Amino acid sequence: MTSKLETLKISRNDVKNIIDIKDIIDAVESAFKQFGDKKVQMPPKAYLYFNQYNGDYRTMPGYLEDEDIAGCKLVNSHPENKEHPTVMAVLILVDTETGYPYCIMDATELTAYRTGAAGGVAAKYLSRENSETIGLVGAGVQAITQLKAVNTVRNLKNVKIYDIKPKAIENLKKQIQNLNLNIKTCKTAKEAVTNTDIVITTTPVKQPIVKAEWISPGTHINAIGADAEGKQELETKLLKQSKVVVDDYKPAVHGGEVNVPITNNEYNKKEIHSDIGKIVNKTNPGRTNKEEITIFDSTGLAVQDIASGWKIYQKAKQKNIGQTIKLI
Ligand SMILES: NC(=O)c1ccc[n+]([C@@H]2O[C@H](COP(=O)([O-])OP(=O)(O)OC[C@H]3O[C@@H](n4cnc5c(N)ncnc54)[C@H](O)[C@@H]3O)[C@@H](O)[C@H]2O)c1
Structure with missing residues (x-):
């Protein structure tokens, strides 16, 4: 883990450079198994609807209890976006002991990969x-x-x-x-x-x-x-x-x-x-x-994001990718 007073910021480009579909399939398959074994906490997503823009915004918290990893993804869906992707996301991983956010990452790419990985696991x-x-x-x-x-x-x-x-x-x-x-x-x-x-x-x-x-x-x-x-x-x-x-x-x-x-x-x-x-x-x-x-x-599911985000975070630390910031 990063120092308990530091947060690792991982940008969309950083994620693009290290993400690998095989890693994410493994993470998502494991998350699904832990979900099946009832070893996760995952409250329902909360939605805001921006009807005048045909868009919505969701919070997705999740906790994989055995691995002791937790966090929350914030994500939108705006099918009519032109300048921005239609789905954009940010993932925050927190230290479960103190609640300190030790990682904040762009999860736009991650969302597409973990969704792809879920499809891969289902196809398997x-x-x-x-x-x-x-x-x-x-x-x-x-x-x-x-x-x-x-x-x-x-x-x-x-x-x-x-x-x-x-x-x-x-x-x-x-x-x-x-x-x-x-x-x-x-x-x-x-x-x-x-x-x-x-x-x-x-x-x-x-x-x-x-x-x-x-x-x-x-x-x-x-x-x-x-x-x-x-x-x-x-x-x-x-x-x-x-x-x-x-x-x-x-x-x-x-x-x-x-x-x-x-x-x-x-x-x-x-x-x-x-x-x-x-x-x-x-x-x-x-x-x-x-x-x-x-x-x-x-x-x-939020647990797909948490498990996949954890893989990215570990890889970023190993490869010295991302920027350490003092957020709080
Ligand atoms: N299940 C999940 O976990 C999950 C995750 C992310 C996104 N989504 C949802 O998946 C959908 C697609 O997301 P995306 O990021 O790929 O969006 P996107 O805008 O990149 O792609 C959607 C594509 O669908 C096409 N399309 C629209 N209407 C169509 C029709 N009638 N026939 C054929 N093609 C049509 C569009 O032209 C576009 O190319 C959205 O509804 C999004 O909310 C689901």
Whole structure:
């Protein structure tokens, strides 16, 4: 730990220089297991809604008790941002003995990586091992790290990409050149998800854009975009015919992929198969056959941020990266 009277400031560039998707997948898998083992404290996210700007702001506190690491992430979602990223975050890690903030870091990159890593962990436990083709609906920031993470746990060969903005597709294509995948640009969401082993949805939509009839048996879907009330990417019929795994029940019911169908009485919380923690700690089974459709409904958990941020903090200290400041 840094001296108890010093805070390490880690900028977005610092994080970019040291972050590694494999490290973050390990951190998130461990966080999910500890969550499944009930060894974490994680009060619900608190939301502020800036409706006139189509934006929101959240606080996400978390404590991994065995590792004795704790902190809080502050993060927004503003889908219409042009000058700034649509999702920006700051993470504060605190000394649990005194409450002193020993690290403050930009968590914008971290958010994308830990969200990607959650998708990677879900794909590891829920997708078919022989999955080769992935379809992306939405080609923004989260899509890149989802792809990187799933490519780490599965031997992908092909990626199909759809976004309403052609520019977003071109940008994504540039960033994934080094992954050695056959890249196909799609004109519709249907084209991106049909005959696909793994589907990733990362859009902020409030009306479903993926239909049940387009999805082949055996597909695994990471539904990432719905993380606040009113958002939904997948047709309710698809949820009803699939094995749905949430990251955590409460936030999923509040703002995850299942939130709108539950509010409309078209889907029952009891239809959810498990949370991811109980899949990772083997209390509940993951995929049990090659025909079932599995869906990971991710809202993003604070313990993902704390575990991933801790890895970054350790690495920054090892490599002498960041700036020591006297904050308080
Ligand atoms: N589950 C989580 O843990 C988690 C974490 C971070 C962000 N999110 C959510 O994921 C979503 C995407 O975040 P991001 O950072 O990638 O945003 P982004 O703005 O970088 O990317 C979103 C992309 O979706 C595209 N899009 C919008 N409507 C579409 C449609 N109808 N069809 C196809 N593409 C469409 C946009 O053009 C854009 O390229 C947001 O809703 C955000 O709140 C979830």
